Amino acid sequence: MNITSLQRRRMLLAISHIALASSLAACSDGDSAGNAAAPVAETDAALLAAVAFDLFPFAELPAALYAQAGERLAAAGSPAVAYGLVQLRAAAGETPWLELEETSRLAALTALQGTPFFAAARATALEVLFRAPETFALLGYGGSAIEQGGYIERGFADISWLPAQP
Amino acid sequence: MPANFALDDDSVVVIIGSGAGGGTVSQQLTARGIKVVCLEAGPRRGLGDIVNNEPEMFVKLSWLDRRIGEGYAPDGMPVWSVKGVGGTTTHWTACCPRLHDFEFKSLSTYGELADCNLADWPLSLDDMAPWYDIAEDMLGVTGTHGIERLPPSANFKVMEAAARKVGYSDIDTYNMAINSAPRNGRPACLQMGFCNSGCAINAKWTTLFNHIPQAEATDYYDLRPDSMVTRIVTDDNGRASAVRYRDKDGAEHEQKARVVCVAANVVETTRLLLNSATERFPNGLANSSDQVGRNYMRHVMGMVFGVMPGEVNWYKGTTCAGVIRDEIKHDTSRGFSGGFQYHLLALGPEYIATNLVPNGWGKDYADLLLDYDKLSGVIITGEDPPQQSNRITLHATEKDQHGLPVPIVSYNKHPNTEAMLQYAYGRARSMYEALGATRTFTHEGFGATHNMGVCRMGADPATSVCNSFGQTHDIPNLFVSDGSLFTTSGSANPTLTIISLMLRQADYLASELASGAL
Numbered sequence: 001m002n003i004t005s006l007q008r009r010r011m012l013l014a015i016s017h018i019a020l021a022s023s024l025a026a027c028s029d030g031d032s033a034g035n036a037a038a039p040v041a042e043t044d045a046a047l048l049a050a051v052a053f054d055l056f057p058f059a060e061l062p063a064a065l066y067a068q069a070g071e072r073l074a075a076a077g078s079p080a081v082a083y084g085l086v087q088l089r090a091a092a093g094e095t096p097w098l099e100l101e102e103t104s105r106l107a108a109l110t111a112l113q114g115t116p117f118f119a120a121a122r123a124t125a126l127e128v129l130f131r132a133p134e135t136f137a138l139l140g141y142g143g144s145a146i147e148q149g150g151y152i153e154r155g156f157a158d159i160s161w162l163p164a165q166p
Numbered sequence: 167m168p169a170n171f172a173l174d175d176d177s178v179v180v181i182i183g184s185g186a187g188g189g190t191v192s193q194q195l196t197a198r199g200i201k202v203v204c205l206e207a208g209p210r211r212g213l214g215d216i217v218n219n220e221p222e223m224f225v226k227l228s229w230l231d232r233r234i235g236e237g238y239a240p241d242g243m244p245v246w247s248v249k250g251v252g253g254t255t256t257h258w259t260a261c262c263p264r265l266h267d268f269e270f271k272s273l274s275t276y277g278e279l280a281d282c283n284l285a286d287w288p289l290s291l292d293d294m295a296p297w298y299d300i301a302e303d304m305l306g307v308t309g310t311h312g313i314e315r316l317p318p319s320a321n322f323k324v325m326e327a328a329a330r331k332v333g334y335s336d337i338d339t340y341n342m343a344i345n346s347a348p349r350n351g352r353p354a355c356l357q358m359g360f361c362n363s364g365c366a367i368n369a370k371w372t373t374l375f376n377h378i379p380q381a382e383a384t385d386y387y388d389l390r391p392d393s394m395v396t397r398i399v400t401d402d403n404g405r406a407s408a409v410r411y412r413d414k415d416g417a418e419h420e421q422k423a424r425v426v427c428v429a430a431n432v433v434e435t436t437r438l439l440l441n442s443a444t445e446r447f448p449n450g451l452a453n454s455s456d457q458v459g460r461n462y463m464r465h466v467m468g469m470v471f472g473v474m475p476g477e478v479n480w481y482k483g484t485t486c487a488g489v490i491r492d493e494i495k496h497d498t499s500r501g502f503s504g505g506f507q508y509h510l511l512a513l514g515p516e517y518i519a520t521n522l523v524p525n526g527w528g529k530d531y532a533d534l535l536l537d538y539d540k541l542s543g544v545i546i547t548g549e550d551p552p553q554q555s556n557r558i559t560l561h562a563t564e565k566d567q568h569g570l571p572v573p574i575v576s577y578n579k580h581p582n583t584e585a586m587l588q589y590a591y592g593r594a595r596s597m598y599e600a601l602g603a604t605r606t607f608t609h610e611g612f613g614a615t616h617n618m619g620v621c622r623m624g625a626d627p628a629t630s631v632c633n634s635f636g637q638t639h640d641i642p643n644l645f646v647s648d649g650s651l652f653t654t655s656g657s658a659n660p661t662l663t664i665i666s667l668m669l670r671q672a673d674y675l676a677s678e679l680a681s682g683a684l
Contacts, residue, residue, distance in 0.1 A: 055528070150359075158320055
């Protein structure tokens with residue numbers, strides 16, 4: 001299944017909505033003079049969530065998974081992550097990362113291959129995404145089997161496409 | 167009933183480690199009424215601690231203390247072994263081949279290889295056969311003793327069909343210490359597919375739920391988990407006299423010993439022998455040959471995966487129940503000495519996503535990963551040339567949490583290994599392509615699960631550490647009781663050979679104790 005760039009754009013929007021929602025939840029409602037709260041800047045977690053998505057872009061997965069990866073990486077607060085954030089924002093210039101064209105995002109990430117930031121972002125994305133039940137379902141992986149008595153009666157030997165063996 | 171022997175009881179045999187080696191010697195000696203204190207660095211887990219979750223069990227079971235890897239050995243985790251009662255038999259694949267006759271005679275068969283310590287073992291397949299036989303019965307190895315082999319999984323069917331396409335024919339679901347039917351108090355395999363994370367139902371044999379409880383059922387077994395051995399003490403006569411260890415709270419104790427068996431797997435066995443140096447033994451214990459830590463072998467190892475034309479769902483079924491034996495021979499027309507086998511393999515989605523393409527990412531990679539359910543795979547296990555320079559040593563300054571020098575595992579591939587790998591990769595890729603694979607991949611450089619050679623057996627004390635019973639040449643009451651003993655590696659998964667060697671060692675040790683020689 002190939003995902004279209006429209007699906008990927010939708011995912012980035014979904015990720016930014018989740019990130020915005022949690023940022024707003026953390027803000028107070030305006031100042032003591034009764035003025036409205038200032039617009040929320042793009043958070044580190046939101047940017048890193050978008051990075052997680054660009055690393056492993058499965059539009060079929062919930063945006064919340066990518067948001068989780070972004071939060072985890074942001075919370076780690078390592079120098080490697082701080083470095084990455086600076087580099088990526090510099091590459092984005094005036095544009096918030098989440099509004100950047102995909103080709104520009106990928107180019108900026110490609111330039112960071114081999115850095116400790118890239119390794120940390122990839123490792124966190126792997127940890128969060130590939131232990132999630134939604135991803136298991138997407139990949140056709142059964143997960144824990146003991147509760148259902150293993151696969152001895154659930155097709156461990158089934159295969160439909162092999163030619164008959166001698 | 168578990169026993170409780172006094173620290174100053176110098177009539178006990180102290181065994182360090184409770185895995186394939188330590189667990190077997192424990193069971194064998196206690197069965198003969200010999201008192202054993204077994205010191206295990208890690209915790210004792212129960213069946214309920216084992217869950218069908220690869221990353222969780224990896225963290226739970228693995229020896230994760232700092233080990234430095236150099237060269238080809240990955241830093242961070244050069245060796246993948248288990249810390250806990252049962253040792254690496256908790257996560258092992260349960261593949262139980264015997265070494266072949268020619269593999270005990272690598273020097274005689276292959277001749278000298280450049281920059282290599284090839285040597286014939288000080289025993290032959292004929293010597294080992296009766297012990298292999300007992301071990302196979304004990305473990306319930308399928309394909310032996312009338313035990314039916316495990317049924318073929320989809321992944322096996324793909325491997326077999328692919329192998330036959332390129333002319334291989336010695337293929338079956340392997341000799342596995344995993345029950346195909348209930349036997350000896352263990353249930354039959356349910357084809358869960360989490361074998362290498364610990365078998366949650368004890369269908370796969372492990373010392374943890376077999377040899378250890380059997381030893382405890384005698385009155386002669388005192389197992390002390392969470393006991394990190396820091397030193398083997400030797401007396402003025404140059405004999406092992408006691409073992410110093412730290413308990414869970416960090417308090418230090420000294421257990422007297424009549425005999426000491428070191429079964430701590432290659433890294434800790436080397437570390438312990440070297441760390442126990444004295445004025446009399448400045449190069450470490452049992453090391454007059456300077457071979458302790460050297461000749462470190464981890465097998466020629468690599469994985470090959472194919473993305474097949476349809477679903478395989480390789481994660482369903484006994485993970486490694488399948489073998490291709492045709493290449494286990496010495497045939498230099500292939501461009502290398504010694505042989506290798508392929509056995510069946512499956513891996514979880516996280517490992518595949520991490521490693522299928524090194525540092526893989528992006529849309530193409532995501533599309534590739536969506537074919538997870540079409541993957542099929544094998545792992546290569548081949549003869550690894552022993553080299554002086556492949557060795558385990560102690561860091562000069564860096565210390566661990568016990569104040570002991572951190573170990574360094576230094577390993578590089580011999581040219582024979584590279585040649586064997588390239589050949590083996592090529593044949594396996596052809597296999598999958600012949601069956602219609604759209605893509606094939608290879609993967610290597612992971613933490614070694616087969617670790618051998620650092621206290622090699624031999625007849626000559628100048629070039630070996632132990633005799634054929636694992637008794638060290640330098641200290642008659644000090645034994646090595648794990649895979650460190652292997653003179654060469656052969657192509658066989660080592661555990662069955664370790665257990666068989668230990669059956670033989672225990673038999674010898676028991677008679678030496680009975681006669682008063684030890």
